[in-house]
Amino acid sequence: MTQNDGLDMLRQRLKQFVAERDWAQFHTPKNLASALSVEAAELLEPFQWLKNGRADELSVDQKQAVRHEMADVLHYLILLADQLDVNLIAASLEKMAINEKRYPVANARGNAKKYTDQTKPK
Amino acid sequence: MTQNDGLDMLRQRLKQFVAERDWAQFHTPKNLASALSVEAAELLEPFQWLKNGRADELSVDQKQAVRHEMADVLHYLILLADQLDVNLIAASLEKMAINEKRYPVANARGNAKKYTDQTKPK
Amino acid sequence: MTQNDGLDMLRQRLKQFVAERDWAQFHTPKNLASALSVEAAELLEPFQWLKNGRADELSVDQKQAVRHEMADVLHYLILLADQLDVNLIAASLEKMAINEKRYPVANARGNAKKYTDQTKPK
Amino acid sequence: MTQNDGLDMLRQRLKQFVAERDWAQFHTPKNLASALSVEAAELLEPFQWLKNGRADELSVDQKQAVRHEMADVLHYLILLADQLDVNLIAASLEKMAINEKRYPVANARGNAKKYTDQTKPK
Numbered sequence: 001m002t003q004n005d006g007l008d009m010l011r012q013r014l015k016q017f018v019a020e021r022d023w024a025q026f027h028t029p030k031n032l033a034s035a036l037s038v039e040a041a042e043l044l045e046p047f048q049w050l051k052n053g054r055a056d057e058l059s060v061d062q063k064q065a066v067r068h069e070m071a072d073v074l075h076y077l078i079l080l081a082d083q084l085d086v087n088l089i090a091a092s093l094e095k096m097a098i099n100e101k102r103y104p105v106a107n108a109r110g111n112a113k114k115y116t117d118q119t120k121p122k
Numbered sequence: 123m124t125q126n127d128g129l130d131m132l133r134q135r136l137k138q139f140v141a142e143r144d145w146a147q148f149h150t151p152k153n154l155a156s157a158l159s160v161e162a163a164e165l166l167e168p169f170q171w172l173k174n175g176r177a178d179e180l181s182v183d184q185k186q187a188v189r190h191e192m193a194d195v196l197h198y199l200i201l202l203a204d205q206l207d208v209n210l211i212a213a214s215l216e217k218m219a220i221n222e223k224r225y226p227v228a229n230a231r232g233n234a235k236k237y238t239d240q241t242k243p244k
Numbered sequence: 245m246t247q248n249d250g251l252d253m254l255r256q257r258l259k260q261f262v263a264e265r266d267w268a269q270f271h272t273p274k275n276l277a278s279a280l281s282v283e284a285a286e287l288l289e290p291f292q293w294l295k296n297g298r299a300d301e302l303s304v305d306q307k308q309a310v311r312h313e314m315a316d317v318l319h320y321l322i323l324l325a326d327q328l329d330v331n332l333i334a335a336s337l338e339k340m341a342i343n344e345k346r347y348p349v350a351n352a353r354g355n356a357k358k359y360t361d362q363t364k365p366k
Numbered sequence: 367m368t369q370n371d372g373l374d375m376l377r378q379r380l381k382q383f384v385a386e387r388d389w390a391q392f393h394t395p396k397n398l399a400s401a402l403s404v405e406a407a408e409l410l411e412p413f414q415w416l417k418n419g420r421a422d423e424l425s426v427d428q429k430q431a432v433r434h435e436m437a438d439v440l441h442y443l444i445l446l447a448d449q450l451d452v453n454l455i456a457a458s459l460e461k462m463a464i465n466e467k468r469y470p471v472a473n474a475r476g477n478a479k480k481y482t483d484q485t486k487p488k
Contacts, residue, residue, distance in 0.1 A: 029176060072217065080192065254462075324436065337379075
């Protein structure tokens with residue numbers, strides 16, 4: 001799937017980075033999932049006290065930090081996908097097809113209930 | 123950057139999915155970062171009690187659930203990147219360059235200290 | 245309920261700390277839940293690469309950091325409980341009674357399946 | 367320290383619950399920290415799409431779920447504290463004393479900068 005070009009390139013570079021440092025020994029799927037969760041929380045941190053939660057409430061430094069935390073999340077996601085033989089693009093399309101059926105446009109449109117009922121897309 | 127082809131395709135489809143349901147009103151960067159963090163924890167959940175943390179300790183159902191949770195994490199990451207005007211491939215390459223300098227191969231190779239000291243790649 | 249003595253004392257002190265700084269304006273239940281989640285991830289961080297996950301794999305500094313992260317988690321939990329009028333001791337006893345029924349000793353004893361099936365106590 | 371009465375009572379009951387089911391084998395500090403983080407995210411979930419983040423935006427069912435998720439967080443915190451020989455009340459008072467010095471009232475009062483700069487109490 002040529003659509004994986006960017007992710008494949010990142011995967012190759014990340015695996016090389018890890019191999020050069022002999023760090024694969026730390027990268028069990030459990031540990032990678034744990035690290036991904038920690039990075040996701042670090043990404044959440046600059047947003048947690050914002051009144052409106054908008055990008056313009058972040059400082060320039062925070063925006064750059066957020067940019068790098070997003071990269072960290074993506075890196076652990078790619079390394080985990082590599083170990084679990086998950087094609088991220090294919091898995092995404094598959095999940096999107098599920099969500100299309102779960103939340104038909106006719107029911108969902110302008111229907112905040114999906115969200116207030118906490119049955120948001122999963 | 124043609125390397126974004128797969129992620130760009132997903133981004134377009136996700137934005138269409140959200141627009142058709144009028145759900146953008148819920149998607150402040152803060153809320154998206156929060157949702158990403160919740161999905162990351164759901165991804166961690168099936169791994170949390172595993173003895174060795176390896177993929178072969180997961181059931182077939184758990185593997186499929188993990189696959190879909192990874193898709194959820196990626197979706198919120200892409201939607202957040204879209205709102206913050208972050209090119210995920212470019213941000214990843216930028217962060218990798220930082221990590222290359224932070225953890226030189228000569229120091230890091232076979233050096234678990236990086237990990238035991240909790241100064242892992244961020 | 246006199247059993248809340250310790251938690252009540254902490255709650256009073258935390259509320260005074262917040263009031264003196266005029267920080268209640270930031271402490272919506274949503275923001276407190278978000279901060280609690282971020283602190284929980286910071287608590288997880290020193291453990292994430294450990295081989296066996298035991299306390300003796302942490303350095304003295306890490307143990308002290310863990311101790312303080314546990315305090316942070318408790319603080320946000322107490323502040324959130326205060327806003328939601330939740331008595332933490334009563335809620336705990338209530339949840340424990342649910343778990344007693346959900347996982348009868350006869351079925352659960354020596355039965356790792358509860359954990360490998362990811363149907364752990366919630 | 368008599369102030370631990372409520373937490374000590376919970377700790378005793380939780381340890382008995384775990385012992386009766388022979389579940390201590392799953393409860394390494396790493397796994398408990400991981401479970402605590404997962405429960406914290408489940409606690410965050412009902413709040414994540416709320417406009418204002420206030421308690422009155424939750425349904426009755428969500429409030430009950432939140433109550434039980436708070437109990438889950440507390441349970442894993444107590445079990446982790448037990449394994450790490452951490453007295454939660456003492457650790458809390460210790461951390462509060464640190465925060466008192468880190469955020470003097472004179473500087474912090476009415477000063478949202480502490481929060482917008484992301485240098486919130488840790």
